[in-house]
Amino acid sequence: MRTTIGWRASGPTALRRTSLERRNLRSDDLAVRVDYSGVCHTDLHSLRDHDQRAIAPLVPGHECTGVVTGTGAEVTAFSVGDRVAVGNIVDSCGTCAMCRAGQENFCRSFPTLTYGGTDRRDGSTTLGAFSREYVVRDRFAYPLPSGLDPAAAAPLMCAGVTVWEPLRALGVGPGSRVAVAGLGGLGHLAVKLAVALGATTTVISRTQEKRDDALRLGAHDFLDSTDTRQMAATRDTFDVVIDTISAPHDLAPYLKVVAMDGTLSLLGYLGPVTVEAMDLLVGRKRLSSAGSGGRRSTAEMLQFCADNGIAADVEVLPSAQVETALDRLRRNDVRYRFVLDMSDLD
Numbered sequence: 001m002r003t004t005i006g007w008r009a010s011g012p013t014a015l016r017r018t019s020l021e022r023r024n025l026r027s028d029d030l031a032v033r034v035d036y037s038g039v040c041h042t043d044l045h046s047l048r049d050h051d052q053r054a055i056a057p058l059v060p061g062h063e064c065t066g067v068v069t070g071t072g073a074e075v076t077a078f079s080v081g082d083r084v085a086v087g088n089i090v091d092s093c094g095t096c097a098m099c100r101a102g103q104e105n106f107c108r109s110f111p112t113l114t115y116g117g118t119d120r121r122d123g124s125t126t127l128g129a130f131s132r133e134y135v136v137r138d139r140f141a142y143p144l145p146s147g148l149d150p151a152a153a154a155p156l157m158c159a160g161v162t163v164w165e166p167l168r169a170l171g172v173g174p175g176s177r178v179a180v181a182g183l184g185g186l187g188h189l190a191v192k193l194a195v196a197l198g199a200t201t202t203v204i205s206r207t208q209e210k211r212d213d214a215l216r217l218g219a220h221d222f223l224d225s226t227d228t229r230q231m232a233a234t235r236d237t238f239d240v241v242i243d244t245i246s247a248p249h250d251l252a253p254y255l256k257v258v259a260m261d262g263t264l265s266l267l268g269y270l271g272p273v274t275v276e277a278m279d280l281l282v283g284r285k286r287l288s289s290a291g292s293g294g295r296r297s298t299a300e301m302l303q304f305c306a307d308n309g310i311a312a313d314v315e316v317l318p319s320a321q322v323e324t325a326l327d328r329l330r331r332n333d334v335r336y337r338f339v340l341d342m343s344d345l346d
């Protein structure tokens with residue numbers, strides 16, 4: 001085994017600096033020195049839900065960038081020194097219909113998650129990227145295109161690709177009318193990507209102070225979700241509504257602003273939802289969801305971001321301040337993604 005240092009859960013928000021084991025490189029593995037690791041709201045959900053008595057430790061972190069420091073014997077696509085990015089999936093079966101269709105994120109035998117997943121070959125629990133080193137199968141590492149800043153690019157690997165796939169799958173392009181509900185990590189990237197795809201883009205938020213930010217991010221309009229008059233006036237308007245709200249919420253107001261035959265793509269809170277069928281019937285509206293990305297679309301998203309100068313708006317903190325980042329994220333005090341600089345673990 002190899003050892004590295006990382007941040008391991010010791011309570012719902014507490015993390016402790018500790019030494020961790022990484023597997024010895026298999027023939028198709030890369031060792032990656034993690035330089036930057038984004039803090040996703042899902043990390044908060046995972047910490048909250050983690051049973052502290054569980055045998056398997058929880059090390060969060062599933063959107064990171066770094067540099068290849070070692071390669072397995074059969075790796076041909078990467079060399080030591082390459083800049084790479086790793087997201088929230090690190091393996092899949094490779095043979096099921098979903099994998100063959102390039103949707104490894106929907107692998108029928110479940111994709112291996114970057115942390116809290118089960119390694120397909122040795123059955124161990126995966127430990128995430130809040131650590132100085134990650135060992136990843138080469139197929140699930142992505143060359144980081146030149147021009148992308150490694151700190152600002154890290155959040156593209158979960159937040160970015162999670163909003164990119166539905167935008168693409170729902171055919172967003174010039175002439176589309178898109179709304180983004182919830183302006184956080186996912187939301188602000190959804191705005192940038194939708195605008196770059198040519199869509200007329202509106203932010204729907206309960207936080208009036210985010211109006212200026214929304215427009216600076218490229219949005220064409222801002223809707224105050226607490227203003228029922230404004231929401232009513234916007235009925236049946238958007239071809240696609242990207243919902244990134246992190247807490248349970250009533251879908252009705254967001255379905256009402258979807259245009260006829262349009263889609264509400266629910267990406268944020270992923271628990272059970274209640275839908276009034278009439279809210280779908282009137283206007284033949286669709287409710288959909290998505291998460292993460294297949295290898296092909298992840299690579300496409302990175303290239304699109306490089307070509308269009310898109311990355312996350314980040315606040316970079318030394319990894320020792322991980323608990324500050326988590327606390328502030330919980331209080332919605334983030335503009336718009338915390339990224340941990342892992343170099344303090346050396």
Ligand SMILES: NC(=O)c1ccc[n+]([C@@H]2O[C@H](COP(=O)([O-])OP(=O)(O)OC[C@H]3O[C@@H](n4cnc5c(N)ncnc54)[C@H](O)[C@@H]3O)[C@@H](O)[C@H]2O)c1
Binds near residue numbers: 042043162184186334
């Ligand atoms: N589908 C996926 O695969 C996937 C991937 C990543 C994250 N997520 C989930 O998406 C959600 C957003 O993640 P994030 O990292 O962007 O989080 P974030 O905290 O950066 O953003 C969440 C946004 O939702 C807003 N919000 C919270 N409660 C609200 C409410 N009741 N009404 C209106 N707005 C509210 C916040 O103000 C914030 O702007 C989380 O629940 C996360 O777990 C899903």
Ligand SMILES: [Zn+2]
Binds near residue numbers: 041042043062088
């Ligand atoms: Zn995430």
Ligand SMILES: [Zn+2]
Binds near residue numbers: 099100106
């Ligand atoms: Zn599969």
